Amino acid sequence: MHYRWLSIIPPILTILLSLITKEVFLSLFIGVLVGATIITHNPLTGFTDTLNTYIVGSLTDSWNVSILIFCLSIGGLIGILSKNGGTKGISNLVVSKAKNSKSTLFSTWLMGMLIFFDDYANSLIVGSTMRSITDKMKISREKLAYIVDSTAAPVSSIALISTWVGFETGLIKDGLSSINVDLNAYTVFLQTIPYRFYSLLTLAFVLIIIFIGKDFGPMARAERRTYLTGKVLDDNATPLVSDEVSSLESNTSVERWYNAVIPILSVIIITIIGLYINGGGLKGASLKDAFGNADASVVLLWASFGGTIVAALMSLAQRILSLKEIMEAWVAGLKSMTVASIILVLAWALGSVNDKLGTSQFIVDITKGSLPHYLLPVVMFIIPAIVAFATGSSWGANSIVMPLAINLAYQIGGIDMLIPTIGSVLTGAVLGDHCSPISDTTIMSSMASACDHIAHVKTQMPYAMTVGIVSILIGFIPAGFGFNPYISLILGIVTLIALVNLIGVKHTDEKRLSMIPIQSTNK
Numbered sequence: 001m002h003y004r005w006l007s008i009i010p011p012i013l014t015i016l017l018s019l020i021t022k023e024v025f026l027s028l029f030i031g032v033l034v035g036a037t038i039i040t041h042n043p044l045t046g047f048t049d050t051l052n053t054y055i056v057g058s059l060t061d062s063w064n065v066s067i068l069i070f071c072l073s074i075g076g077l078i079g080i081l082s083k084n085g086g087t088k089g090i091s092n093l094v095v096s097k098a099k100n101s102k103s104t105l106f107s108t109w110l111m112g113m114l115i116f117f118d119d120y121a122n123s124l125i126v127g128s129t130m131r132s133i134t135d136k137m138k139i140s141r142e143k144l145a146y147i148v149d150s151t152a153a154p155v156s157s158i159a160l161i162s163t164w165v166g167f168e169t170g171l172i173k174d175g176l177s178s179i180n181v182d183l184n185a186y187t188v189f190l191q192t193i194p195y196r197f198y199s200l201l202t203l204a205f206v207l208i209i210i211f212i213g214k215d216f217g218p219m220a221r222a223e224r225r226t227y228l229t230g231k232v233l234d235d236n237a238t239p240l241v242s243d244e245v246s247s248l249e250s251n252t253s254v255e256r257w258y259n260a261v262i263p264i265l266s267v268i269i270i271t272i273i274g275l276y277i278n279g280g281g282l283k284g285a286s287l288k289d290a291f292g293n294a295d296a297s298v299v300l301l302w303a304s305f306g307g308t309i310v311a312a313l314m315s316l317a318q319r320i321l322s323l324k325e326i327m328e329a330w331v332a333g334l335k336s337m338t339v340a341s342i343i344l345v346l347a348w349a350l351g352s353v354n355d356k357l358g359t360s361q362f363i364v365d366i367t368k369g370s371l372p373h374y375l376l377p378v379v380m381f382i383i384p385a386i387v388a389f390a391t392g393s394s395w396g397a398n399s400i401v402m403p404l405a406i407n408l409a410y411q412i413g414g415i416d417m418l419i420p421t422i423g424s425v426l427t428g429a430v431l432g433d434h435c436s437p438i439s440d441t442t443i444m445s446s447m448a449s450a451c452d453h454i455a456h457v458k459t460q461m462p463y464a465m466t467v468g469i470v471s472i473l474i475g476f477i478p479a480g481f482g483f484n485p486y487i488s489l490i491l492g493i494v495t496l497i498a499l500v501n502l503i504g505v506k507h508t509d510e511k512r513l514s515m516i517p518i519q520s521t522n523k
Contacts, residue, residue: 003038007357010035014350014400015387024396028346035353050349058348063173066297067166068341072334073304074163077263077311078121079333080326084315086260087125090114093257095129101137105147105210108134112151113203116159117264119152119441120336126151127448134232141232141239141451142222142459143215149445149460150206153394153430154199161267161303163337165189167344168426169296171398174348175406175422178355181415186275186296188422194485195423197475198381198431201467201492208496209463214504217462222455227507237452254320262314267307274299339440347399354403373413374480377420380405381428381476385468388432392439397429420479427471434464470495 014031018024032054037046058064081087094111098104108130115122127148134144156162165186173185194200209215215223226232233239279285279294308330315321321329371379380401388397402425409421433439437457446453474492479485 003357004362006038007354007359007362009038010350010353010357011359011400011404018387018390018393018396018400024393025342025346028343028350028396028399032346032349032353035350035357039353039356054349054352055345058345058352061348063295063297064170064345064348066301067170068344070166070297070300070304071163071341071344072337073301073308074117074166075335075337076330076333077267077304077308078118078163079329079331079336080308080311080315080321081260081263082121082125082333083325083329084259084311084318084320085254085256086258086263086311087115087121088129089255089257090260092255095133098133098137101139102210102213104130104133104137104139105143106207108144108147109151109206109210112148113155116155116162117267118163119156120163120444122152122156123148123441123444124448127445127450131448131450138226138230139232140219140222140226141237141449142219142455145445145449145451145456146219146460146463147206147210148449149434149442149456150202150463152441152445153433154202157394157426157430158193158196158199160190161271161300166297166300167395168398170344171347171402172406172422173297174351175403178351178403179407179410181410181418183418184291184293184296186294187291188419191419192423192426194489195377195420195475195479196427197424197471197479197485197488197492198427198468200489201471201475201496202430202434202464204493205463205467205496208493208500209504212497212500212504213506214500215507216500216503216505217459218455219459219463220505220507222459223507233452234455237455239446239450239452254318256318259311259314259318259320263307263311266310267303270303270306271299274302343393343395343399347396350399351403359404371408371412372480373417374477376405376409376413376417377424377476377479378472380409380421381424381431381472384425384428385432385435388429388439389436390432392433392436392442394429394433394439394441397432398426401425401429416482417480420476420485424476424479431464431468431471435461466499467496470499 010031013034014027017027017030021027033046033050036049036054037043040046040049094107094114098107108126111126111130112122115125127144130144157164159165169185169189172188176183176185225234275294275296276287276290278299279290281287281290285293312326315326316323384397384401387400388394405421405425406418409417433441436442437453442457443453446456470492474495475488478488
């Protein structure tokens with residue numbers, strides 16, 4: 001049955017409600033409810049089907065359940081690593097290498113790269129650990145918050161193993177199933193990484209800012225204030241503080257970096273070996289074929305529980321934590337993934353409703369002749385960025401836009417357009433997340449850095465938008481024409497270096513600093 005215009009009501013309503021209410025849970029649930037009501041022609045039946053058929057039904061799929069348990073178990077692993085002193089040990093190791101302001105900023109960036117397995121843990125641990133050191137080096141809290149925020153989601157969203165992997169592969173797998181394309185979701189995830197122009201260029205841009213030593217816009221004013229007055233915060237600032245920071249800290253005096261590194265390496269090694277075995281590597285399949293044929297949902301589950309067991313045994317063997325304390329830490333970490341899990345389930349439910357309504361096919365039919373295939377990556381970068389900005393949730397934006405993006409890409413541009421389009425959606429949501437004052441990771445970065453939140457948003461946004469525009473002009477537009485993404489990344493980095501040199505100001509350049517007024521960045 002073709003519902004035509006009625007089929008686009010659930011996703012459009014979900015997006016509009018997200019923009020208006022800023023509540024992703026409610027928006028997704030209402031989208032599913034309205035879609036179910038359209039299908040059943042009865043609000044009461046629509047309500048019961050929302051719960052029984054779509055929400056519960058999304059949990060009857062073995063892939064979905066495996067991915068959900070993986071996300072929860074990774075959260076549990078993070079909880080143990082935080083309590084046994086492992087993450088603190090990594091932090092101290094990095095901090096010991098910081099000798100001046102430049103090396104301190106680089107250490108902050110490096111720590112953000114090392115804590116790749118979760119963006120929440122990344123923001124909270126890096127910010128709280130480096131805050132006292134950056135204060136001593138006369139680095140503004142705004143600069144610290146920016147580096148913390150810009151090495152959280154960009155790293156976690158492209159890491160081979162993280163809390164994001166399960167979520168992203170789940171969305172990809174669901175979208176590919178809706179168009180009956182038999183591709184391995186984890187393999188597709190890996191292939192999209194070169195097309196995550198915003199995420200990759202953001203990581204490079206932080207290094208460019210650090211090593212060139214120049215800033216522009218509100219960040220330059222913040223750095224001038226700190227350099228001239230020694231004040232890491234504006235006089236009118238209201239720094240955020242968070243109880244969540246202390247909850248992630250170790251409850252023991254033991255701080256050993258290998259207590260985190262070994263379990264994390266275990267997860268990575270188990271994932272690699274598991275993909276090879278599960279994909280038929282022991283039966284003669286090539287490495288490429290084995291990785292392509294493997295069921296990533298099962299392998300990621302092995303890896304997350306394997307890493308958890310290693311972390312638990314190490315904690316017991318060193319008598320750092322008792323069995324009870326290990327379980328309490330694991331449960332606490334698991335609870336931290338509750339929000340992500342709910343979004344994931346509701347996203348799957350909305351995808352099922354849209355599939356039954358034929359939403360994607362209808363949108364394809366009405367846009368096939370009007371939207372050129374080469375504009376797909378750009379459009380699918382901008383839309384999730386807007387949704388994520390308005391809702392404060394990159395995961396919510398991904399879950400809303402991804403099903404439609406995959407169908408459009410396949411119908412309009414074929415298999416070749418799938419990879420760049422999927423990559424553009426996933427990284428576009430990160431841009432919106434960075435610019436949004438209601439984003440969870442943006443708020444956490446302000447909290448962990450003890451920075452005024454509005455000051456953080458105002459100083460970060462020009463940097464995020466600069467990278468976003470370069471990503472569009474040098475990344476996504478050429479990608480629509482089949483241009484090599486690696487060449488685009490190189491050109492993008494060169495462009496960003498030129499821009500910083502052209503418009504940036506060194507905080508030690510007295511002559512140019514005198515042209516920049518000291519003014520509040522938080523008002």
